[in-house]
Amino acid sequence: MKPATVHRLGQLQLKILQVLWAQGESTVASVQGSLDEGRDLAYTTVATMLRKMEGRGLVEHRSEGRLFYYKAKVSEDDVTKGLAADLVDRLFSGSLSDLVSHLLTTQEVSRDELERIERLVAHRKKESSKPRRPGSIPRSEMPGD
Amino acid sequence: MKPATVHRLGQLQLKILQVLWAQGESTVASVQGSLDEGRDLAYTTVATMLRKMEGRGLVEHRSEGRLFYYKAKVSEDDVTKGLAADLVDRLFSGSLSDLVSHLLTTQEVSRDELERIERLVAHRKKESSKPRRPGSIPRSEMPGD
DNA sequence: AACGCACTACTACCTTGGTAGTATAGCGGC
DNA sequence: GCCGCTATACTACCAAGGTAGTAGTGCGTT
Incomplete structure (x- = not known):
């Protein structure tokens, strides 16, 4: 499923998603607590943002008693890729190479x-003879670190 | 001079900058005409955007008669890099390699x-023994296309 | 000299991210 | 059964990107 325009994510929204990716289902309080220690946002700010994000299909929630458990509805891969x-x-x-070049x-x-990138490219070149769906390269086949 | 927060450039602003980079000093009409043929924005829209961008230090203008000649005040490199x-x-x-990997x-x-990237990396590796200011690699030393 | 065209200035409005206060509601403890 | 804590809902604002209409102005043409 392609969830609406993943690009144009704001700073805070991305941070929130990262928290949700990292810890899975979380309450508002938990998300708030896990956001950058530096800036402490009001509880309601985080709650509002989550509600807005739910409206955009970025996250979803499930109720348990009075509590909302939010979880990301978009995958890290989708967002990153987007x-x-x-x-x-x-x-x-x-042009990817133009970006890399720059x-x-x-x-x-x-x-x-540089060496990591070199290995990645070499690896990908070998792979390119037997094409596969993007993103499906298993960890075990990735060049070592 | 580091011109204010180059990131968070909108779609239109980036397009406008790209036009200015490509053709140098341009009038509003010229910019408008060079923007994506698909969408035709009102003349005043482009003019307003340019004025707003000038306020942010992204472009500047020079008057010649009644005409404004705008030019980018930030370099393509700076923006791209930013x-x-x-x-x-x-x-x-x-982590750059993480991005490339992804x-x-x-x-x-x-x-x-892939091959272009490979050449770029190899080239950069050679370069890395004699470090230089970033961006100063002369065209003549770039690996051929 | 007058007219109209083309260009800039000003103003307005919508959207979205971000931030937060106030209102409301339900649960737990006394 | 009431109190208060706390979690959600609603509302409000601000900034900035984006879009454009209207007003003002000056130049060139007739």
Whole structure:
């Protein structure tokens, strides 16, 4: 199921989703408590945001007594993919290598990171001969860290 | 000078900047004409947006007679870097390879792209022994396409 | 000189993210 | 049975992106 326009997620919404991905079903209080220690938002702020997000189909809740247990309705993969694809699209007309190129030339990238990327690409090249559905590469086949 | 929070650029603002990067100084009419053929925005919409963007320091203008010639005040590199870095930060706690990994496993990536990336990484690895300011790799040293 | 066109300025309005206060309701304890 | 705690509902605001209408103004043409 493709849940409405995953891109254009705000800072807070993303943070909330990350909390929900990390801990699964959570009450408002729990989400509030798990959000950045730095900023402490009012309980009602988090509650309101969750309700708004539910309206957008990003999360859903289940009642247990008076309590609401919220859980993410969109997967981390979908969101990540959506945001990343959106960026690549908007900035580089879909060219992944252009993005990587840009990142490599303007960002600080450790030699370690470079080598990880190199392994990933090499691995993916081998894979590309026997194509599969995206995202279905099992962990066990991923190049080691 | 670091121009205020380059991330959180809207769709239209980015499009406008892209037009300005591509054609340099442009009048409102010219920008309007160069925006996606699909959607035709009112002249005043573009003008208003440009004025708002000027307020945020994204563009600036120069008058010539009654005409305003707008030009981007932020470089494409800065914006791209800002947006990409922001994304990498927010989604992958700053790990570039995690982003690339994700993109490689969930996106359709042609063999061509893979090879370009491979060359880029290899090139960057060689470079990394003699570090330089980011972004200063001359065209002539870039791996061929 | 007058008219109209083209361009900028101002204002307005909608949406959405974000933030939070106030109102309401139900459960547990005394 | 009432009190208060606390969780949800409702309402309100602000900022910013986006969209556009209307007002004002000056230049070129006739």
